[in-house]
Amino acid sequence: MGTECNRAPGRLGVDETELGRRLKAQIQADGPMTFREFMAQALFAPDLGFYSKGPALGARDGPFNTNSLFPAFAFALARAVERAEAVLGEPLRIVELGGGTGELASRILKNLTEPHEYVIVEKSPGLRAKQESLGLRPVSHPSDLPPAPSFVFGNEVLDALPVNRVMGEETGELLEIYVALDQEGKFVQHLAEPSTPLLAKRLAEEGISLGRGQIAEINLGLEEFVAEVASLISMGYLLFIDYGDEATALYHYTRRNGSLRCFYKQKHAYDPFDRVGEQDITADVDFTAIEGSALKEGLMKAGKVSQGLWLENVGIHQYKEQATNADQAQDEIFQLVSPARLGSAFDVLAFKTRGLPDAPGFS
Template identity: 30%
Template sequence: MIDFFYSEPMNTLSQDLYHFLVHYIGDRPDQRITFAEYMDWVLYHPQFGYYNNPTDSIGMEGDFFTSPHLGTDFAELLADCFWQMWQQLDRPDSFDLIELGAGQGLIAQDVLNYVNHRYPSFFTALNYHILEQSQSFLKRQRNYLYPWQTAGKLSWLTWDDLQPNSLVGCLFSNEFFDALPVHRLCWHQGQWQEIYVTVNAVHPDSAFQEIRDRPSDPRLAEYFDWVGIDVHRQNYSDRYCTEVNLKALASMERIAQSLKRGFILTLDYGYPASQYYHPQREQGTLQCYYHHRRHDDPYAYLGEQDITAHVDMTALERTGQEAGLETCLLTQQGLFLMALGLGDRLSQNNQHSQGSVMETLQRRESLHQLINPLGLGGFYVLVQGKEAKLDLPMPDPIQMV
């Protein structure tokens, strides 16, 4: 089956990316690439990809915003969690904290500031590292976080720096896994087909076509069994399409293997596999964001829009288990942040705020947004440990009023 897609009028960067893709796809043996490869190029092409675009992609001025854009509370609560992890590991002299996909570096700035003032002994042990692929974000991070680098508290790593069994501390990420390229699969007469992208032969100047064919990688069809989904008992319709994120598994495996002792903390939007691959979720979870508008056309605004898919939390959990990690916690962001003291911050803000009425109201609104179960509060939080446990007293589910 072939579908046609037409994109919007293109700016110069989009045109450059389009011409690159036309040549790149044309040079492939079958003149097609998997959707995952397409998504990888449009997001991460070193010059024209969305995440290397010089304009702001994340934040109120960009296309979407993330928890650290709501003020310093989010990162400070995470810092309280890192401090607890350090305690649980018996306060090692050196604690490596590695952030995957740090974006503008907001969390790093707020964590380092807060730990410096609040937990001096932990600060002495703390070594913050960032693992970032986007050249554009790397540049911003290096400017913004320069004082911490010169103070010897922060450095940048590459994936190759992650040696097996080498780290004591925590590897963490916020909205990293959802930004990785996904394979798209469709159910057709009792079998999986994969979506490939080719150049539109009818209107070669305007767009791409989707083609469906056998999966490009045997791991794709095996995946469902592995996460506990019996595809033949699910009654998927012939309209059913979904995603599989092999890169997320490879990344999780890599970070899990690099851990000698400590934790992996993942915050992201997603579902356990049973919900992700529910037969009623016929169109999968792929979404695009352009100027805070959500839509479902990954071929529009080439290199100018974010493309993202929910994360299969069961698959991350299982990958960690296979690499020797135990699940310490799988919960939702709202509950996790409440367990770390967000409720106290809320009541302190209401009763003893030092700022203006407007600042007090804004902070209250931000704290509510972080725990709203219909928004950021509904994100999943997965904590996995190697030779390490984390005991957080979890509160009851949150009711928003």
């Protein structure tokens, strides 16, 4: 039998949406759903999910602001591609994972000296339409692309993959947090036996034991995602730029409430049951799990550094030389590189196929 978790008073599902009503009907019919299922629907339900609708993705509030707002970020990514090509001596197909509105892709293409094949793997039909309207080429799934020499990267895509949520028990066992309804028909968290032994297996493999009452998000979709993406790269590099940590830090006992958070109209929001389908839901990425998945696919780790250092290594400071407004260029670089801003909020985690030299920005 499960138990209901306490939730902050006054935050029970404000602004009910059409998608919220549908999910409630589903729970009434089938019983509690995992948080992963809830989050997948909230973000990707056809027509009603946050991403499916093709939102305007802008700045996020606080330290979780987005890189793609800044043209200097696109400039630096273009330099990274060209450095990789210079070292390998051949052109690479660029594959962007989760391209959002397509603005980053458009800017990268403008910053490249030579024309390139550039494909976006984008799950959201609404965002694919936006990308197409900018003359870009999106596909819905990595399997739509043949393997080729590639530079594959994803900026803030891993944090958008749906997660299960668990809570540690005194015995060292896990309970899973499901989404259920209370007697008034409001969404409520519900603790019960885990839906799959893979949750405990993941933590055990990472040597993690959660404290009593400690909440954690576990992304069981990472392995499949990394495997699909790795299969695109006959030779080349794979880079993830995201916020996250190694498992020992991510699941440290001091992080008792996990890392799940929401964004509504670019502001931090705290309750995933509010405005279902109207707000973004995200969680920190488990870099240990990403690395394990990539190595299993035969890739080699090419390095992990803070975003600030990586951007400097690939030559972001050259952005000033070609900018029309030097002060603005300097400010953008500061926002992206400074550890007090985005420079240490994000990390760059890179992999390469066997036998290649270091990934750009890591030597």
